[in-house]
Amino acid sequence: MIAGRSLSTAAGKTRVCPHCKATILASATICPACQHHLQFNPGQLQARAAATFSALRVEGTVRHPADEAPWEYSLIISVRNERGEEVNRHVVAVGAMQSGELRTVTLNMEVFKTNAPGK
Numbered sequence: 588m589i590a591g592r593s594l595s596t597a598a599g600k601t602r603v604c605p606h607c608k609a610t611i612l613a614s615a616t617i618c619p620a621c622q623h624h625l626q627f628n629p630g631q632l633q634a635r636a637a638a639t640f641s642a643l644r645v646e647g648t649v650r651h652p653a654d655e656a657p658w659e660y661s662l663i664i665s666v667r668n669e670r671g672e673e674v675n676r677h678v679v680a681v682g683a684m685q686s687g688e689l690r691t692v693t694l695n696m697e698v699f700k701t702n703a704p705g706k
Contacts, residue, residue: 597613598614598701599612600612600613600614601613604618604620604621604623604625605625606618606621606623607620607621607623609621612699614699614701619697639697639698639699639700640697640698641695641696641697641698642696642697642698643694643695643696644693644694644695644696645693645694646691646692646693646694647691647692648689648690648691648692649684649689649690649692650687650688650689651684651685651686651687651688651689652686653686653687654686655686656686657683657684657685657686658683658684659681659682659683660680660681660682660683660684660690661678661680661681662678662679662680662681662692663676663677663678663679664676664677664679664694
C-alpha cells in the first residue's frame with residue numbers, strides 16, 4: 588500500500604483521522620488505517636508516492652493444533668527508541684482461535700521521505 592503525503596507539515600506531527608479516529612501522520616492524504624481520503628492534492632500525492640518505501644515487513648502464521656482447547660490471543664505492537672525505551676504500545680486485535688484455525692499477521696513499517704524540518 589502506498590499512502591499519499593502532503594509536504595506542508597513538520598515531520599512526525601500527528602492528527603486524528605476524522606473517519607476512524609486513528610492517530611495518523613498530519614501529512615497523510617489517505618488514512619493508513621481506514622483508507623479514507625483526507626485531502627486531495629494530485630500534484631503532491633504523485634510526487635510523494637515515488638519517495639515511499641517499506642523499511643520493515645514481517646509476516647508470520649500461527650496455527651491452532653487440532654487436538655487442543657480454544658486459545659485466546661492479544662496482538663500487541665511495541666515501538667522502542669534507540670535507548671530501548673518503549674515509546675508506544677498498542678493492542679491491535681484480540682480474539683480466539685478454535686481447533687485447526689490459523690491467523691496470519693503482517694507488520695509493515697512504511698517510511699515517507701520529507702523535506703519538512705524534524706520535531
